[in-house]
Amino acid sequence: MGNLSKNFSLHEFRCNCHWKAPHLPRCEQIPPPKELVDALQDVRDHFGKPVTVHSGHRCPPYNAYVGGASASQHMKATAGDFTVEGVSPNTVQEYLLKRYADTKGIGRYNTFTHIDVRKGKARWDYRR
Numbered sequence: 221m222g223n224l225s226k227n228f229s230l231h232e233f234r235c236n237c238h239w240k241a242p243h244l245p246r247c248e249q250i251p252p253p254k255e256l257v258d259a260l261q262d263v264r265d266h267f268g269k270p271v272t273v274h275s276g277h278r279c280p281p282y283n284a285y286v287g288g289a290s291a292s293q294h295m296k297a298t299a300g301d302f303t304v305e306g307v308s309p310n311t312v313q314e315y316l317l318k319r320y321a322d323t324k325g326i327g328r329y330n331t332f333t334h335i336d337v338r339k340g341k342a343r344w345d346y347r348r
């Protein structure tokens with residue numbers, strides 16, 4: 221039972237700087253918007269498998285540290301990089317692309333999926 225939705229809790233979206241880049245100053249968490257939590261809950265419900273959020277909010281110093289885009293949605297806490305247990309990222313991405321024809325940011329990677337709830341639509345494919 222999560223504190224944001226049926227399966228998601230605030231701590232899952234916390235910036236990773238405190239443990240992956242402990243030399244950076246501690247940052248204040250920006251909570252994810254409901255729209256992002258709803259989209260991830262929809263994925264959780266659709267596949268019926270646990271979803272792991274690997275990167276939610278990123279403070280600007282941590283975003284720079286990991287080489288994130290300079291205007292990354294992660295800095296606004298509107299994005300999540302995630303995997304679904306036992307389901308290939310490719311399958312997850314195909315589902316999202318069908319589910320959201322004209323909205324959201326959806327990024328395809330080999331080992332995870334990026335989704336964000338920006339205004340408008342963005343698509344990219346970094347699979348190699």
Ligand SMILES: [Zn+2]
Binds near residue numbers: 236
């Ligand atoms: Zn941080």
Ligand SMILES: [Zn+2]
Binds near residue numbers: 275294301327
């Ligand atoms: Zn991302």
